[in-house]
Amino acid sequence: MFRHWKKMLGLGMAGYAGYDYTTREKIMWRNLRTLKAGAVILINYKWRFSPENVEQIHEETAEELYNMCRENDGLYVKFGQAVAASEHMLPPSYFKWFSLLQDKAKAVEYEAVRKIIKEDLGSNPEDIFEEFEQEPVASASIAQVHRAKLKTGETVAVKIQKPNIQKQFGYDMFMHKLFLQVLEYAFDLPLTPFHESIEENLAKEIDFNIEAENSKKCKILFQKLGRKEIYVPNIYDQYTSKRTLVMEWIDGIKITEESQLVQQGYDIKGILNSIIEAFAEQIFITGFTHADPHPGNLLVRRNPQDTQKQQIVLLDYGLCFQVSENFRLQYCSLWKSLFLQDSQALKDIVKQWGIQDDEQFASFQLMRPYNKNKPLTDKISKEDVYNLQMKFKGDFKKMLGDTNKFPKDLLFINRNMNLVRSINKKLGSQVNRINLMAKYSVKGLHEDTNTLKKKFNLIWFETRLMFSSIFYKLVQAWFKFFKGKGFEDILDEEMKKAIQQKYAEYGMVPPDEKTFNA
Structure with missing residues (x-):
């Protein structure tokens, strides 16, 4: 049996x-x-x-x-x-x-796309669109995008979720x-x-109705912030469902296509400055943040209203999040304390998040070594960078402490900052990212400057920002002139050298340059 x-x-x-x-x-x-x-x-x-x-x-x-x-x-x-x-x-x-x-x-085949449009919108593609390109122009992890033209004549991007998701x-x-x-x-x-x-x-990211709402919210907030150089494409609500999203088609150059941008006369430093400032405003001022600004989601074009000006088009609003007002203010205070090296304020903030190692956590936020006894303008040694990587791997558990208190939104803030950092590095590290973050962290606190002491503190902070910017420009110019690389590239290279040196010290064969570059 x-x-x-x-x-x-x-x-x-x-x-x-x-x-x-x-x-x-x-x-x-x-x-x-x-x-x-x-x-x-x-x-x-x-x-x-x-x-x-x-x-x-x-x-x-x-x-x-x-x-x-x-x-x-x-x-x-x-x-x-x-x-x-x-x-x-x-x-x-x-x-x-x-x-x-x-x-x-x-990418999935056109028949699967056609079936989703029919199921979600109640009509076949030919009943909605005058033209519909069956081959997708882009295919990502959960969706693909087709170019189409509505019966009314507008060219649109049709985002279709893959049927198995x-x-x-x-x-x-x-x-x-x-x-x-x-x-x-x-x-x-x-x-x-x-x-x-x-x-x-x-779960929110695979619901395109939520993405449509995120897109509209970002558009309103950028308008309130006066960010005319950041553009959010319009959404066609009548063609939006859980698996289908139709939006304005935008032609532009991908943010990391540096040679093409330079050839067409775009100001790379101005583009980087706008991107870093816009996301800093989202994180520190509105608290509503786009967490997926990878290069494929950032296009550059001429402003249709004024072709002398450049405009950054931000796409894909599936991964956005809103933090609480209390956390937003805490995070502003965290960055202010990092820049001013107020070690007690830093400890007080991270303690509320269940974090025990404040210096390690600060390094993780800055994405560079942090030492409370050294100003952020100090040159970073290869020993600093190596110790950062080794300490992070060895003390991750110790650093987090009580994970029940850890604000999970930090995962997505760090994702945003990491992607922005990589774009800055790719385009030559022309902008002092840390300075801009610190600047907007103070703006986000909305501190009352009526008292003489607070006015003095604000002036002192702005002065430090100014000297930090001057120092960064000098260091950046030094690296560019003598090494032909940007600041973020030098950081990565110093880390590589430090790791190779440690391998040699332990009698191990270090990774070669080809492996690192790959």
């Missing part, structure tokens, strides 16, 4: 595996790949890892995780792209592999939580407290 049921169970599982393989979602196969990748991580880092094979372990594990994300597609590609955006915190092998995911999102979401989030639980148990790191916030925000 037992053999009979065992055989039936085996046949049933084999039958389901066959059925699952033929479906678009491939739930079981995706989960099996994830479990395999989790096992590889455990085996490699828990039992095989040693000073002699560290590079081999990094390479093998990064490749395994990359293959998992590439094959599973969907949200896995999004997770992988987030890893690629954190290159300054990860071994070079991970950046080498995960950066390949930037252009690896698979909704069905895969619950399973993907379950596997994400399981993945974190295993890593948490194996490596004694506080990872699962962040799962709930990630799942909540991703």
Whole structure:
């Protein structure tokens, strides 16, 4: 009897595996790949890892995780792209592999797109659009974009969610939580407290009705801030649903196409300044922030109202969030204390967030080494950068302390700041990012300057900002003249040199320059 049921169970599982393989979602196969990748991580880092094979372990594990994300597609590609955006915190092998995911999102066939439009909007594409390009102009992790023309003549971008995303979401989030639980148990790191916030925000991101509302809110707030150089495309509400979003078509140059921007006479420094200031205003003043400003979501064009002026077009509002007023003010105070090196104020703020190591946390926020005894204008040594990376890896758990108090919105603020930092670096580090953040943190406090003491403090702060800007310009000019690179590039290079030196000290073969550059 037992053999009979065992055989039936085996046949049933084999039958389901066959059925699952033929479906678009491939739930079981995706989960099996994830479990395999989790096992590889455990085996490699828990039992095989040693000073002699560290590079081999990094390479093998990064490749395994990359293959998992590439094959599973969907949200896995999004997770992988987030890893690629954190290159300054990860071994070079991970950046080498995960950066390949930037252009690896698979597109779905036109028939699937047509079916979604029919189901969500109640009409076939030919009934809504005069023209509809069947080949997508872009394909991302959860959606793809087609160019079309409405019956009324307007050219539009039609964003269509991939048909498997909704069905895969619950399973993907379950596997994400399981993945974190295993890593948490194996490596004694506080990872699962962040799962709930990630799942909540991703659930919003796959609802295009929410994205449409985020877009309109950003448009209103930028107008209130007087940011005429930041443009938010118009949304066509009548063609918006959970899986379909129709918006104004915008022609522009991707923010990182530096040679093309220079050739057409754009002011790179002015563009960077506008981007950093606009996002600083979102973080410190409105509290409503776009958390996904990667290069594909930032285009540059001439202002249609005044072609002498340039304009930055901000796309994709799926991942936006609103922080509480209390947290916004706390975060403003945090950055003010960082710049003024008010160590007691810094400790008081991070203590409320359950963070025990204030200097380590400050380094994480600034994305550069922080020392309370050194002003932010001091030159950063390679020892500082190496110690930052080593300390972060070794003391992550200690730094966080009580994860129940940790504000989860910091995950998305840091995502925004990390992407903005990488754009600044890509375009030559022409803008003092830290200075601008500090400037808007003080503006965000809306402090009363009626008292003589507060007026003096504000003047003193502005003076320090001015000297910091002068110092940054001198350092930037020095690096450009003698090394031909920007400030953020020098930071990364010093980190690489420090790591290579430490490998040599321990008798290990250091990664070569080709590996780092990859």
